[in-house]
Amino acid sequence: MLTKSEGLQLYRSLLLIRLTEEAIRSHYHLDEMKTPVHLGIGQEAIPVGVCHCLPKNAVTFGTYRNHALYLALTQETDRFFAELFGKETGLGRGKAGSMHLCAPGQGLMATSAVVATTIPLAVGAALAHAYRKESTPVAVFFGDGAMEEGVFWESLNFASLRSLNILFVCEDNGLAIHTGASDRRGFSSAVRSVQGFRCKTASADGSDLSAVIRATERLRAEMAQSKQPGFLHLTYLRFLEHVGINEDFAVGYRDSPSPEERIARDPVARFTAQLLALGCAQGELDEMRTGVEAQVECSLNRARDARLPADEALYEDLLI
Amino acid sequence: MTTARTYRDALAFAAAKEMDADPSVFVFGLDVPDHKRIFGSTKGLVEKFGIDRCFGTPLSEDAMTGVAIGAALSGLRPVHVHIRADFLLLGMNQIANVMSSLRYMSGGSLRLPLVIRAIIGRGWGQGAQHSKSLHGVFGHFPGLKVGLPTSPQDAYSMLRAAIRDENPVILLEHRWLYDIEGPVDENHLPLLEGPVVVRPGNALTVACTSWMTIEALKAAEVLAKHGVELEIVDIRTVAPLDETVVADSVAKTGHCIVADYDWLYSGFSAELAARISHRCFGSLRCPIERIGFAQVPCPTTRPLENLFYPSAVHIIRVAERMLGLPMIDLNHETFYSYEERFKGPF
Numbered sequence: 001m002l003t004k005s006e007g008l009q010l011y012r013s014l015l016l017i018r019l020t021e022e023a024i025r026s027h028y029h030l031d032e033m034k035t036p037v038h039l040g041i042g043q044e045a046i047p048v049g050v051c052h053c054l055p056k057n058a059v060t061f062g063t064y065r066n067h068a069l070y071l072a073l074t075q076e077t078d079r080f081f082a083e084l085f086g087k088e089t090g091l092g093r094g095k096a097g098s099m100h101l102c103a104p105g106q107g108l109m110a111t112s113a114v115v116a117t118t119i120p121l122a123v124g125a126a127l128a129h130a131y132r133k134e135s136t137p138v139a140v141f142f143g144d145g146a147m148e149e150g151v152f153w154e155s156l157n158f159a160s161l162r163s164l165n166i167l168f169v170c171e172d173n174g175l176a177i178h179t180g181a182s183d184r185r186g187f188s189s190a191v192r193s194v195q196g197f198r199c200k201t202a203s204a205d206g207s208d209l210s211a212v213i214r215a216t217e218r219l220r221a222e223m224a225q226s227k228q229p230g231f232l233h234l235t236y237l238r239f240l241e242h243v244g245i246n247e248d249f250a251v252g253y254r255d256s257p258s259p260e261e262r263i264a265r266d267p268v269a270r271f272t273a274q275l276l277a278l279g280c281a282q283g284e285l286d287e288m289r290t291g292v293e294a295q296v297e298c299s300l301n302r303a304r305d306a307r308l309p310a311d312e313a314l315y316e317d318l319l320i
Numbered sequence: 321m322t323t324a325r326t327y328r329d330a331l332a333f334a335a336a337k338e339m340d341a342d343p344s345v346f347v348f349g350l351d352v353p354d355h356k357r358i359f360g361s362t363k364g365l366v367e368k369f370g371i372d373r374c375f376g377t378p379l380s381e382d383a384m385t386g387v388a389i390g391a392a393l394s395g396l397r398p399v400h401v402h403i404r405a406d407f408l409l410l411g412m413n414q415i416a417n418v419m420s421s422l423r424y425m426s427g428g429s430l431r432l433p434l435v436i437r438a439i440i441g442r443g444w445g446q447g448a449q450h451s452k453s454l455h456g457v458f459g460h461f462p463g464l465k466v467g468l469p470t471s472p473q474d475a476y477s478m479l480r481a482a483i484r485d486e487n488p489v490i491l492l493e494h495r496w497l498y499d500i501e502g503p504v505d506e507n508h509l510p511l512l513e514g515p516v517v518v519r520p521g522n523a524l525t526v527a528c529t530s531w532m533t534i535e536a537l538k539a540a541e542v543l544a545k546h547g548v549e550l551e552i553v554d555i556r557t558v559a560p561l562d563e564t565v566v567a568d569s570v571a572k573t574g575h576c577i578v579a580d581y582d583w584l585y586s587g588f589s590a591e592l593a594a595r596i597s598h599r600c601f602g603s604l605r606c607p608i609e610r611i612g613f614a615q616v617p618c619p620t621t622r623p624l625e626n627l628f629y630p631s632a633v634h635i636i637r638v639a640e641r642m643l644g645l646p647m648i649d650l651n652h653e654t655f656y657s658y659e660e661r662f663k664g665p666f
Contacts, residue, residue, distance in 0.1 A: 059394070093427030100425040109393055110430070114417050120383040121418070124390020124398075131346065131372065131396060151413075154383030161378065317428035318463055319560070320486040 002210065007275050010048055010209060011285065013075065014268050015292050017044040017068045020077060023296045024067075024084070025245040032304065033084040035097035040068035042207070042239040045267035046171050047072040047141065049212030050232070053220060054137060054167075059125050061118040061140040062111040064099035065171075069141055074106045077296055081303035089306045093313060115176075116142060116149035119168070123155045126164035126229075137220075139167040145176035147193070148184055159229040160197040167220070168199075168231045171206065173238040178253045194231045206234030207264065209271045237265035322505040328498040330472040331361040331437075334479040335399065337506070339369050342397060345483055346373040349384070349401035349437075358401055359439070359498050385411030385436070389419055389488075392434040397483055405438040405492055406452045419488045420463035435482045436490045440530065440581070442629070443496070448617035453581050455529065456588040458490050459559035465489040466559040467512055468530040468581070472502040474513070474556060481512045494531040494581070496656075514557045515565035521549030524575035524639050527566045527592060529555050532579040532611070532630065535656065539635035542653055550639065558588050566592065567599040574605040575642050579635055584612040609638050631655060 002010070021039045028037070040047075047069040051060070062069040070080060083090030084098055091101055099113040109125060112118045122140035129136045146152050147170065159166050170190060174181045187193045191201045200222040204215035212234060223230040237257065241248040249256035263269050272285065325333060339345045346369075352358060353366040353374050365374040377384050381402070388398040402408055408415065415436075423430050441450040459466045465487055469478040475493065482489035489512065518533060519540050526536040533554040540550040551569050555561075570576045576596055580589035589610040597608055611630045618628055632655050640647055 061390075091427065092425050092429075095427055096425045102426045102430065104393075104426070104429055109390075110418075110422060110426075112418065114413060117386070117413060117418060120386025120414070121390035121393065123383065124387035124392075125394045126390075127387055128391040128394035128396045131391070151380075151382045151386065154378070154380035155386070157378055158380060158383055158387065317424050317426070319465070320423075320431060 002213070002278070004278055004280060007278055008280065008284070008288065010052060011271060011275055012288055012292060013048045013072055014044045014209065014271055015289060016075060016077070016295070017048070017071045018268050019289075019292050019296050020071060020080070021067060023300060027300065028245045034086060035084055035099070036243050037084070037098045037245065038065040038243050039240050039245065040065055042173070042237045042265060042267070043068050043171060045209040045212050045271070046169065046206045046234050046236060049209050050139060050167070050169055050216050052213055053216040054139060058107055058137045058139060059109050060107050060138070061109055061122040061125070063115070063118065063142055064111065064113045065143065066101050066111040067098070070101050070103060070108055073108050074103060076106075077299035078302050081299045082306050085303040085306065086308065087303060087306035088309045088313070093317065094309050095317065116146035116151050118142070119146065119152055119155045122166055123159050123164060126159065126166040127162065130162065130164055135165065137165050137167065139169055141169045141171055143176070144170055144172040144174065144181065144190065145184070146170070147190060148176070156194065156197055156199060156229075156231070160199045163198070163227045164229055165223070166229045167223070168229065170231065170233045172233060172235045174235070175238055175242070175254070177242045180254065191231070191233050198228050200226060200228050200230045201233070202230070203233035206236040207267050207270060209267055210274060237261075321507065322503050324501055325472050325476070325504040326499060326501045327472045327475045327493070328360040329363070330476040330504050331479055331493070332357075332363045332365065333504070333506070334476045335362065335365055335483075336368060338480055338483040339365065339373060344395060345397045345399065347399045347401060348375050348377055350377055350379060351403065352376055352401050358403060359495070361493075361498070362401065381407050381410035382414060385414035386418070388434045388436070389414060389422070389432060392432045392488075393430055397433050399435045399437060399483060402436070402438040404450050405440050405454050406449050408436065408438050408454065415458065415464070416461050420461040424463055431486050432488045433486050434488050435479070436488075437479070438490070438492055440492055440494045442494070442531070443625070445620040446618065447620040451618040453492055453530065455492050455558050456582050456586070459561075459588060463488070464559060465512055465557065466492070467557045468492045468494070469556065470497060470530060470533045470554050472500060472504050473508065476504045476506070477508050477510060478512060478556070480509055485512060492530065496531055497534070512557055514562045515553050515555050517551060517565065517569065518554045519550065519552040521551035522573060523548045523550060523643060524577065525551045525553060525566065525569040525573045526577045526579055526635060527553045527555060527596075528579045529558065529588065530581040532581045535630070535632040536579055536635055538632035538655060539639065542632065542636055542648065542650070543639060546645075546648055548639070548643065548645065555592070561591070561595075563592060563595045563599070566596055570596055570600040571603045574603050576600070576604065576608045577611060577635060577638055577642070578608060579611040579630060582612055583615055584610050585615055587612060606642050609642060611635060611638060
């Protein structure tokens with residue numbers, strides 16, 4: 001059970017992700033952020049919940065839909081927005097953009113614009129920890145489409161073979177760009193497909209932060225007890241188009257959610273209700289929102305004012 | 321200390337030296353610790369350093385390449401070994417999309433000190449999928465270093481340098497070089513070495529990669545009997561490329577053949593020929609010639625395979641044409657063939 005102060009901290013994290021993504025949506029038309037954005041509205045509870053259960057020294061890997069993971073880990077928006085603006089002060093000096101965010105100092109080792117690509121990297125990090133006899137856990141986040149890539153199964157096999165301390169987190173929104181699960185999957189259950197390996201599994205409603213935390217804690221305990229990797233299957237609703245800032249329910253490749261479903265699949269709305277039930281006051285939450293809005297606004301302005309990389313930067317950072 | 325060693329022993333010796341010096345170095349890949357030990361090139365490692373530092377893997381080249389990257393990001397120095405370079409194509413997403421560009425995309429905050437060793441097969445029917453060299457393909461991607469050690473000393477020094485390098489390095493080792501014996505100075509520890517003159521001459525420069533260096537040395541030996549001295553340059557490191565040694569040589573000889581162990585089309589030979597044409601335009605007395613594989617997949621049957629690969633004979637004939645010499649009678653010369661270099665089956 002979460003305490004009130006833990007709950008407020010988690011709420012701030014959810015809110016930071018939501019308001020950051022909304023800020024991108026409202027500023028994107030100005031063409032200052034010239035980078036393809038894969039926004040995480042609907043996805044927030046997954047990285048917030050999973051990272052809440054990991055120790056501070058954990059190492060994570062992600063995908064091109066990485067904003068929520070980065071923000072959950074760091075709570076930082078200055079270097080984040082600077083990167084989206086292509087500025088010298090950005091996380092990758094403007095060479096990464098939205099799809100390749102990386103913050104090794106804060107536990108986000110790498111992300112990739114090619115589906116499933118960071119999964120074996122995470123296994124390699126887990127192998128390195130085992131090699132040095134360290135207990136540092138690794139978590140790798142990927143979409144359900146990654147399970148159609150061969151490298152997912154190769155990586156799962158090796159992690160299971162070597163009993164590595166790695167948590168595979170499948171963020172299942174049922175979509176690969178615009179193709180639904182039923183047009184892609186020759187298996188009926190992601191979790192059951194993984195259960196043939198020496199790997200613990202769990203699943204939960206990824207829109208419900210408390211459920212994500214409970215499932216992650218339970219799975220991590222089983223992993224520790226069995227010395228096996230874990231596979232965590234979390235479902236969520238991708239509220240927006242695959243890439244870009246718009247809703248696209250109207251174009252017809254998927255059903256539009258009902259008003260009830262919109263609330264049920266909204267991690268911020270779900271968790272707000274839980275916090276109010278826990279005894280938090282609406283005023284407290286509103287005050288927090290004002291603070292987060294100010295942080296995002298301030299970072300946007302700093303990013304806008306920051307310097308673009310100098311010409312010399314083109315050939316820098318390649319070889320040592 | 322200098323000792324006579326075979327190429328395969330030099331590789332195993334170099335790996336053992338680095339593993340001794342640095343506990344973060346480990347060697348892995350399919351069959352690395354089995355009884356054959358990658359044609360002897362990982363001999364002794366599992367006995368000395370244990371199965372944690374010298375281990376086999378599942379048949380998962382894609383994931384294992386990613387594992388090497390992830391381990392390198394985490395501060396280790398992996399050496400990932402493949403018995404054929406062709407198998408690296410299964411790991412191409414990791415090599416071309418990640419290994420080459422991750423440091424750049426991170427704005428310099430990540431380092432990937434890792435080595436891939438892969439063997440180029442030839443002869444005894446290796447055919448289209450056991451014979452590629454791929455150095456031109458890998459060298460094409462910025463952010464990778466690509467080397468082809470030729471001598472036992474190169475095998476030793478370049479592997480040690482590659483393991484110590486802070487960047488990803490791919491080393492491609494020709495199977496026929498494994499039995500070559502030569503002096504290995506264990507204290508010769510340069511950075512990853514670039515082009516070197518392996519035989520001085522004044523008539524014509526032959527810039528070579530890998531096995532073509534051996535063929536060119538044979539051609540030089542034959543032509544020397546007729547008073548023609550070829551200058552042979554072994555490129556050794558194709559990426560990043562410093563062609564200065566070749567340019568200096570061509571400035572002296574005025575003639576240049578690029579003998580590459582690869583196809584010519586869109587290959588490394590085109591890159592080098594273009595650079596030398598540009599740098600040595602005023603010194604060249606005739607156009608640069610390129611020698612390489614026939615532009616077909618490598619055939620299995622012997623007569624067609626003989627036509628597929630370039631040899632010392634090709635180098636001699638092209639040199640004669642470029643220098644306006646009469647054709648030498650080669651009937652009494654012995655040239656390399658796989659019967660004497662490699663008796664199969666693999």
